[in-house]
Amino acid sequence: MTRSASTRELIDKFGRRVDYIRLSVTDRCDFRCVYCMTEDMKFLPRKEILSLEELYQVARAFTELGVRKIRLTGGEPMVRTDVMSLIEKLGALPGLDELLLTTNGAQLDKFAQPLKAAGVNRINISIDSLDAERFKRISRVGKLDRVLAGIDAAILAGFDRIRLNSVIMRGYNEDEVLALTDFAVARGIDIAFIEEMPLGEASDHNREETTCSNAWVRQIIESKYELIQSAEKTAGPSRYARIAGQTSRVGFISPVTHNFCEDCNRVRVTVEGRLLLCLGNEHSVDLRSILRDPTQGYEELQQAIIASMAIKPERHFFYDKDHVQPVRLMNMTGG
Numbered sequence: 001m002t003r004s005a006s007t008r009e010l011i012d013k014f015g016r017r018v019d020y021i022r023l024s025v026t027d028r029c030d031f032r033c034v035y036c037m038t039e040d041m042k043f044l045p046r047k048e049i050l051s052l053e054e055l056y057q058v059a060r061a062f063t064e065l066g067v068r069k070i071r072l073t074g075g076e077p078m079v080r081t082d083v084m085s086l087i088e089k090l091g092a093l094p095g096l097d098e099l100l101l102t103t104n105g106a107q108l109d110k111f112a113q114p115l116k117a118a119g120v121n122r123i124n125i126s127i128d129s130l131d132a133e134r135f136k137r138i139s140r141v142g143k144l145d146r147v148l149a150g151i152d153a154a155i156l157a158g159f160d161r162i163r164l165n166s167v168i169m170r171g172y173n174e175d176e177v178l179a180l181t182d183f184a185v186a187r188g189i190d191i192a193f194i195e196e197m198p199l200g201e202a203s204d205h206n207r208e209e210t211t212c213s214n215a216w217v218r219q220i221i222e223s224k225y226e227l228i229q230s231a232e233k234t235a236g237p238s239r240y241a242r243i244a245g246q247t248s249r250v251g252f253i254s255p256v257t258h259n260f261c262e263d264c265n266r267v268r269v270t271v272e273g274r275l276l277l278c279l280g281n282e283h284s285v286d287l288r289s290i291l292r293d294p295t296q297g298y299e300e301l302q303q304a305i306i307a308s309m310a311i312k313p314e315r316h317f318f319y320d321k322d323h324v325q326p327v328r329l330m331n332m333t334g335g
Contacts, residue, residue, distance in 0.1 A: 008064075008302075009065065010305070010309055012309040014312075014314055018312075019067050022073050025072055025077045026074045027075045028076065030076055031076065032139065033142075052085060062305065072100070087101075101120050107150065108123075121160045122160050123159050125147070126164075127166060128173055134172070138169075151189075163192055168194075181224075192251030193251070213256070238252065274287070277311055283313055
């Protein structure tokens with residue numbers, strides 16, 4: 001029996017329509033950022049991660065169910081061997097409006113142009129400090145000059161929009177809010193400030209002591225710039241303000257101090273094929289077992305995705321001591 005179009009849309013029990021997925025292509029990264037990984041990370045064995053073809057099948061299934069935006073995440077997406085072959089196939093998916101990428105930027109000097117040619121529309125680049133030594137402290141192994149070169153390459157490639165992502169942490173980089181904003185404004189690109197998400201246990205700091213609220217970050221920015229609140233929305237949870245007289249926007253992603261769950265339109269697929277229905281909860285569906293079961297096929301994959309909407313929770317409960325907090329780190333979640 002053929003299902004009607006309405007029953008094949010992804011709408012959860014709270015009436016929220018899911019039209020955006022964050023698809024992790026690897027849990028590995030060439031950085032070891034303190035808010036994302038422990039210093040001595042153990043990564044998944046190859047047999048446990050989805051192949052590039054399996055990742056494509058998941059993306060195709062979602063787009064046929066009404067998803068219009070796919071963001072590729074990791075780890076660091078560009079360290080996955082032959083990842084460009086997947087990106088080229090995703091860029092050609094019918095019905096996909098936007099193909100997005102989150103990256104640490106260290107390899108964009110060679111990949112920016114191919115990514116743009118493959119259909120990537122917008123790109124987010126993580127940068128938490130403009131001081132080389134401090135940058136290395138936060139990333140543990142990253143080199144600032146590589147990221148700066150990657151940002152320049154992305155600007156030259158001509159993506160529809162480029163956004164910097166900065167996690168502000170007390171004791172690490174809270175004095176660089178204005179410097180990072182100035183850097184983005186000078187280049188006519190956007191910047192988003194992200195409150196550190198309490199996912200997993202950090203190995204070298206207490207997140208409750210280092211988290212800076214975005215209300216505080218905004219006050220710092222407004223000491224120099226006039227911010228004009230904007231109703232503009234992109235694929236994710238950023239609340240944007242325009243900088244008066246500039247083309248740049250400032251975004252605030254505030255999972256700790258501002259619950260943005262009421263209009264959540266997103267789900268995540270981890271690289272081992274776990275469909276996460278919420279960033280801050282463990283509600284999930286194992287898509288890998290369907291993909292690798294010879295008795296199940298593409299229709300069963302789509303039906304599992306449709307059925308998952310019934311367990312998408314209403315909200316997260318970060319720092320609510322009455323609720324169990326996720327133990328997975330951000331690189332396992334999909335950044």
